[in-house]
Structures are given as C-alpha cells and as structure tokens.
Amino acid sequence: MKRREFLTAAGAGMATSLIAAPAIAQSAPELKWRLTASWPKSLDTLYGSCETMAKYVAEATDNKFHIQVFAAGEIVPGLQVLDAVQNNTVEMNHTATYYFIGKEPTWALFCAVPFSVNARQQNAWYYEGEGLKLMNDFAKKSNVYCLVGGNTGAQMGGWFRKEIKTVNDLKGLKFRIGGWAGKTLQKLGVVPQQLAGGDIYPALEKGTIDAAEWVGPYDDEKLGFHKVAPYYYYPGWWEGGTANHFMINLDKWNELPKGYQAIVTAAAALCAVEQQGRYDARNPAALRRLLAAGTKLQPFSQAIMEACLKASQEVNAEASASSPDYKKVWDSLHAFRNEEYFWWQVAEFSYDNFMIRTGVRA
Amino acid sequence: MQRRRFLKLGGFAAAATTLAKPAIAQSTPELKWRLTSSFPKSLDTIYGAAEVCAKAVAEATDNKFQIQVFAGGEIVPGLQAADAVQSGTVEMCQTASYYYFGKDPTFAFGTAIPFGLNSRMQTAWMYFGGGMELMNEFYKKFNIYAIPAGNTGAQMGGWFRKEIKEVSDLSGLKMRIGGFAGRVISKLGVVPQQIAGGDIYPALEKGTLDACEWVGPYDDEKLGFHKVAQYYYYPGWWEGGPMIHNFINMDKWNALPPAYKSLIRTASSLANETMQAKYDAGNPAALKRLIAGGAQLRPFSPAIMDASLRAALDLYSEVSSTNADFKKVWNALLAFRNDQYYWWQVAELTYDAYLARNRLRT
Numbered sequence: 001m002k003r004r005e006f007l008t009a010a011g012a013g014m015a016t017s018l019i020a021a022p023a024i025a026q027s028a029p030e031l032k033w034r035l036t037a038s039w040p041k042s043l044d045t046l047y048g049s050c051e052t053m054a055k056y057v058a059e060a061t062d063n064k065f066h067i068q069v070f071a072a073g074e075i076v077p078g079l080q081v082l083d084a085v086q087n088n089t090v091e092m093n094h095t096a097t098y099y100f101i102g103k104e105p106t107w108a109l110f111c112a113v114p115f116s117v118n119a120r121q122q123n124a125w126y127y128e129g130e131g132l133k134l135m136n137d138f139a140k141k142s143n144v145y146c147l148v149g150g151n152t153g154a155q156m157g158g159w160f161r162k163e164i165k166t167v168n169d170l171k172g173l174k175f176r177i178g179g180w181a182g183k184t185l186q187k188l189g190v191v192p193q194q195l196a197g198g199d200i201y202p203a204l205e206k207g208t209i210d211a212a213e214w215v216g217p218y219d220d221e222k223l224g225f226h227k228v229a230p231y232y233y234y235p236g237w238w239e240g241g242t243a244n245h246f247m248i249n250l251d252k253w254n255e256l257p258k259g260y261q262a263i264v265t266a267a268a269a270l271c272a273v274e275q276q277g278r279y280d281a282r283n284p285a286a287l288r289r290l291l292a293a294g295t296k297l298q299p300f301s302q303a304i305m306e307a308c309l310k311a312s313q314e315v316n317a318e319a320s321a322s323s324p325d326y327k328k329v330w331d332s333l334h335a336f337r338n339e340e341y342f343w344w345q346v347a348e349f350s351y352d353n354f355m356i357r358t359g360v361r362a
Numbered sequence: 363m364q365r366r367r368f369l370k371l372g373g374f375a376a377a378a379t380t381l382a383k384p385a386i387a388q389s390t391p392e393l394k395w396r397l398t399s400s401f402p403k404s405l406d407t408i409y410g411a412a413e414v415c416a417k418a419v420a421e422a423t424d425n426k427f428q429i430q431v432f433a434g435g436e437i438v439p440g441l442q443a444a445d446a447v448q449s450g451t452v453e454m455c456q457t458a459s460y461y462y463f464g465k466d467p468t469f470a471f472g473t474a475i476p477f478g479l480n481s482r483m484q485t486a487w488m489y490f491g492g493g494m495e496l497m498n499e500f501y502k503k504f505n506i507y508a509i510p511a512g513n514t515g516a517q518m519g520g521w522f523r524k525e526i527k528e529v530s531d532l533s534g535l536k537m538r539i540g541g542f543a544g545r546v547i548s549k550l551g552v553v554p555q556q557i558a559g560g561d562i563y564p565a566l567e568k569g570t571l572d573a574c575e576w577v578g579p580y581d582d583e584k585l586g587f588h589k590v591a592q593y594y595y596y597p598g599w600w601e602g603g604p605m606i607h608n609f610i611n612m613d614k615w616n617a618l619p620p621a622y623k624s625l626i627r628t629a630s631s632l633a634n635e636t637m638q639a640k641y642d643a644g645n646p647a648a649l650k651r652l653i654a655g656g657a658q659l660r661p662f663s664p665a666i667m668d669a670s671l672r673a674a675l676d677l678y679s680e681v682s683s684t685n686a687d688f689k690k691v692w693n694a695l696l697a698f699r700n701d702q703y704y705w706w707q708v709a710e711l712t713y714d715a716y717l718a719r720n721r722l723r724t
Contacts, residue, residue, distance in 0.1 A: 059624035128643035262421035266628035281490035284705035343646035351597035
C-alpha cells in the first residue's frame, strides 16, 4: 500500500513538475555541474566524499541539480583542479588546498601545516572561529568559494626502509613527502621527492627513494608499502588533522539559487561527518592487518620531534615574512591552536588517555 | 533530452548513482513540523543546533518545509520529548537518548555510557560501525527514527565543594548527576540527586548538595557553580563524547518525500558538525575565565577512575544478564571502542600529547 501510494505520488509529482516547470524555474532550476576530484577512485574514502555530495544534492532536488563526479585525470590532473574551477572548466572540485602552495603558500594553512590543529579543532576554527571567513576572503582572489568537505584525522609519519633513530639519520634521506612538510624536513637534510601515488611502490622497492608518506593505515595498506619499507612511523606531525574542501567557481556559486546554496552547504557537512567517520572506522582493522604482515610500528624519537618543531617554526616565520596573507592566517590559526590545546589536555586528552591505558581490561 | 544525454555518460560513477533513481521526481509539499528540544534556550550550543537544522531545511526548500523549534517546557517538559514524538504530539525532537534509560537502559547507548566512545568514535560507530542500524532497530519499538545531530565532546567531572582524594570520599556524597552515570556512581556510595538546572546553584550554596555535574566550561560558567563549589574535576568519565539526536516519529518519517528525508539527514550533519565546533571553540576561553574566577582544576585520582570503571563494568554485566537488547548493543559498542582505542593511541593521541605539552613553546 505504501508502495502504491508512493507510485501514485511519484506520477503526480512528475506531471506537476513538468507542467509547473516555468513557474518554479528560479528557485529550483535544472542544473548540471561537473566536479573534478584530486583523487583517484581507489582512494575511496576521499573520492567517496565527492559521490556523497552528488548523491545528496541530487536527492534533495529530485535530480534537478545534478553534479557529475570525475576522478583525477579524467578532466584535469589532480593537482590542477584549482585552475579548472577558477577558469570555469568545471564548476566544482574536491581537493586538499596544500597542493596549491606553489601559487601561494597560504593555501597550506587551510589544509594542514606541521604542528597545527587536530581534526576537531580545525572544524572549530572553520565553523566557529575565523577559519571560513579568512579562507573565503583569501579564495576570492582565485575566484573560488570554499566549503569544508572532510578530514582524515591525524595521519601517520610514513614508511621507512631503515630505522630513523637520530636527527642525523634524516640527512640525505630521499623521502616522498609533499609540500609544506617537505619544506620543513628539508631544513633537517631530507631530500623531498614528488611522486604520484602509483610510482611510490616501485621507487621504494628499488631503493631510489628511502621513505614515503601517504595517509594512514586504511589508505596506505592498499599501496602495499609495508612489503618494501617495514618501519611505520608516527605521528605524522605535519598532518594532525588534514582538512579537504569543495571549491566552487565563485560566479557559479553566486548564481545558485539560495535553496541550492543551502543544499550544497548541508551536503558538504554530511561529507565531512562521513569522511572522518569512515577513516576512524576503517583505520583500526587496517593497522592490525599491517602489523600482522610484518610492519614495525615506531614512534618518532623526542629529539626528532623537537628538531622538526623548530624547523617548522622557521618555515612559518619565513612564510609570514614574505606573505601578509600567510601571516594573517597563521597568526589566527596559531593562537586558536594554543587555546585549544590548553583545554584539550583537560577533559578530552585525559579521557582518551585513561581509556587507552585500561582499554584491554574493559 | 537532458536525460538522453546523461544516459550516454552513464559509464561514469556519479551519473550512474543518481540515474539509478530517475522515477523519484516528486513534488515538494508544504509541510509544517514542530520540534521540541529537551534543552532550554540558554544552552545556546545545543539548542542552537536545532535552529541550525531547521534553518537549513527551510532554506533548502524555499520555506516549503518548515520546522518550528520549541525549547524544553514550551510544549512538553524536556525529559518527555521522546514521548511527545512517539505519540505524535510533535513530529520531531532534539534530545539525549540517555534521558530515557528508565524506559529501557538500552537508550543510553545512543548518547553516552560511562567509559564509552569519544566524540569522533561515536560518529564513526553510528555511521560506519553499525550503531545507527542497531539503535534504530531498538527505537522502532517506540515508533522513533533517530539521526545523529550533535555532540558536546568529552565533558567535565563536575563541581565539588570539597576535594575528593580517595574513593571513600565519595561515600554519602550528594551529587547532582543524571541517569545511567548516577547508577554507576551510586555503587561507590554517591547519592545521586535529580535536580533541574536552575535549582542546582542554590542547593550547592546551601550545602544541601555536595557536588554537581553539568556539561563543560562553556555551559557550566553560565550557571556560576565555581562560586560555590570550587573544585572542578576531570575527566567526565561518564560522558566521553555524548551525542545529541533528532528523534522523528516513524510514521511521519516514512511519509516524507525522499528529498525531505535527504535534507533532514544533511541538515542534521550540519548541526552535528557545528555543535561540536561551537563547544570546542567556546570551552578554552571559558575554562580560563573559570580558573581566573577561582575554580580549582583537579583530575580524578587513578584509584577513583579505576573504581568507577569497575562499577560501570559491573553494572553493564548486570543489565546484560536481564536485557537482551542492552547486551547486544553493549557487546557491539565494546568491541568497536577497543578497536578504536587500539588505533587512537598511535597517531591521534601521540599528536595531541606532543602539542598539549609544547603548545606554549611553539
């Protein structure tokens, strides 16, 4: 009976929408957008956020607003998705903004920089601090509008062929590591390498690189690094909570009816909830499998953490001196982070810490 | 013709996803719903999230679907919100499921149980660990469909007139503490008191009450407890990441057009993200002001934490032996939690630990 009612209603709905089409055109027009992702489909947690966006926007508009998702490389390469949106080749992308530090280092701050906020703190900065406003003021220069579209949580420090015991062991190390973190590690003698995901494994196997960082257990496992570089270091101090975003061509965003803007904004929040949830739910089992397969889990030594922190302070000072935008955003984020950790050490951290110590007993 | 074009592109994932339901073109009816919150307007973090949700739905439908938000007490008292939804007095409520543990203790899992999940884990469990399926199967008995719609993060352990140094100091202590946590802590000799928010301060002042717990710095500050009970304990081991839900009358939910269901899901996610963000952003400054105002911050001693954990585990096995629903959900949640903390101790906790220790140096 429900089903009959539904079919009848659906039929009536279709007829109505056809007949009434001109009258509702302004508030709910037929729209087709393209979204280009910075990710391959194989990174299903990140790529999945793009599909979630398309699904919920289509559902909420009875398929009138249709977003078609393309994987990295299908329209433009993954690292050119900002240009594609800026030029209106596509209306929208899903990306990690630190890919664009070559254009302007400030982009790094909106995604992840070493020793910055964790995932929840980053959300707090965006939604309830100055984050979204600072970001969209900055993004306007590139003619894009940004919405938070996910977070990976704290990442791992990557895979190393040999143990890294002292700061000295970093000297001359050929490490596949991107952007801002690479710049920081360079100060300690690391030689950062830029390699696409698919090229990392053979390079590690041959020894043309010594180490590689990717994301965390769930994503790393698929690329099989543990078979050729068994030392798995933590934490990934350069990505304590890596945010990713939907970027929308600013003209296209401004042309959207208010209703569609609200739909896209709410859908982006669900993408963010889902992505962090997926990573959190999937990482534990992946880590177990990696350890069972011979991975050797190692923390970075205190001395290495200290040296990296110092190097990162230098990088932040240098970038702040050369870019007023960087300085403005880093000052905001830095102050916010210090406030957050003042509180975090009380209830959150002590709760997690107790649970970890006693977890096996409960 | 639009459709034909799309059929050709059907090979692409997103197009295929949305094309799979072309028949769902539905009219968007005018609907007016009432949402009763369990919370007063003065809890602007929680109550505000209900408004965020209602506003997003209204904007997305050009005001065709209006959800009017009422504070606790305006239609029914805060703790009867679920009953009002069950009976159809209102279509929807915003509430904490553990308020209804008296009907069945299984309700507690939706929001928080002592030594349960932290905020991110609770979301991961709900969306990707089977939590929503398990809980909605249970809520069906009450004609309710639930969607996650917020979290406070780890709470504080409350305000005490005297220091609590040993487990024996808890004996005979009159503490304002709600629901399931009260049952756990009563095993240690505490005499739990149920007192409405506005009555706590005078009771603490007069000494008819020895202690109370509320939420965390941002909310606690408004009630001024630090002036009459200066010892502020942490962590709130009974609420590591309490989740707020939208409860929806099942018949009303089933009757919604798919577009409106989709919108309630995304709007609830927006509430989920922004409520946590608001707490995370507001707590640090509030904690600073409380300490400046004379609050004495104290951790619960390891002995008290251990005794509380044992008491919680005893209670869970007691209830599990007589309540099959409780047992089923507890077993699922326990396995999920232990898996989560196995991973959490690696990247997340070590990152947070390092940043918490070094925040002032960086």
